[in-house]
Amino acid sequence: MQASVIVFPGSNCDRDVKVSLEHATSKKVNMVWHGDSDIPKSDLIVLPGGFSYGDYLRCGAISAKSNIMKAVITAANKGTPILGICNGFQILIEAGLLPGTLMRNAGLKFVCKDAYLRVENNETIFTKKYSAGAVIRIPVAHHDGNYFADDDVLDKIEDNGQVAFRYATQAGEVNDQANINGSRRNIAGIYNESKNILGMMPHPERLDQAILGGTDGAHLFNSLVNSLA
Amino acid sequence: MKARITITLKSGVLDPQGKAIQHTLDDLGFEGVTKLRQGKIFDIEINETDKTKAETQLTAMSEKLLANMVMENYSVEILD
Structure with missing residues (x-):
């Protein structure tokens, strides 16, 4: 699996996710600058976490209009898998x-802690290595992660299996107490309709090796390697 | 031409920042504030003398970048 990571001014998890991807794939990852027009041929494109453009206007709003995003949108529409983590999720949202x-x-408040997530759909290229309904521990670190959509949109994405992860208790209960940021229906990550795009607020790259204190994030990268290798 | 674009949250969208500001006003002794919603203002100058054309441009700017149409409304006002 050949992965590319897009680097925006203010990205700060780009090198972390590069390490995770190289660990999972044993292949050098392409780092692509936001001002570039083309992305080298890739099986996976990752939009990393960070605070691109200092979160000016709205988180991800300026990056979503950057030059490279034209290529990302073209690739996404052709079915190329895209993963957006934290600020990357915000950019995917702002890009439509x-x-x-x-x-x-x-x-x-800015929330920086380990969150428990329930895997809501383990039948995608991103999550096939997780068991159905698995509860995983993944760190979050964000100020703007409160997922909002109106009821019609929420019902539609639920019906289509587009909810990837929900904030849950360690025992896997999805309730208000576990909802760290007020997201509607505890949503922590979602897919697009055809499920080649995943956006998630938690950071799997921060807990993917035993030396980091946990490996729950590794299954996400291993799922992709398994699906796309 | 000078214009002002005002961005507000759609009704029904929670506004935790507005709520915190309202609470602080209450703490400062400003009683009777029953609702407060916060938003953004953009003061813009553009090289356009035709009012209709300016409004068309400003509307496009609002929808493409300045407002997030999922949660925000915008209004365009020509100032001179």
Whole structure:
């Protein structure tokens, strides 16, 4: 699997996810600057976490209009798998590749901690290595991760199996207490309709090796390798 | 031509920031504030003398970048 990571001004998890991808694939990852026009032939394109353009205007709004995003949108529409993590998720939303929006956390605080997530759909290229309904521990670090969409959109994405992860308790209960940022229906990550695009607020690259304290994030990268190798 | 674009949250969208500001006003002794929603203002100058054309451009700017149409409304006002 050949992966490319897009680097925006203010990305700060680009090198972390590069390490995770190279660990999973044993292949050098392409790092692609936001001002470039083309992405080298890739099986996977990753939009990393960070604070691109200082979160000016709205998180991800400026990056979503950057030059490279034309190539990302073209690739996405052709079915190339795209993974957006945290700020990458915000950029995918602002680019119109995923439904809904991400608002300021309901508690107004920056939340930086390990979150428990319930895997809602383990039949995609991103999650096939997780068991159905698995509860996984993945760190979050964001100020604007409060997923919002109106009821019609939510019902539609639920019906189509587009909810990837929900914030849950360690025991796997999805309730208000586990909802770290006020997201509607505890949504932590979603797919597009054809499920070649995943956006998620939690950071799987931060917990993918035992030396980091956990490996729950590794299955996501291994799922992709298994699907796309 | 000078214009002002105002961005507000759609009704029904939660506004935790507005709520916190409202609480703070309450703490400062400003009683009786029953609702507060926060938003953004953009003051823009463009090289366009035709009012209709300017409005068309400003509307496009709002929809393409300045507002997130999922959660925000915008209004365009020509100032001179």
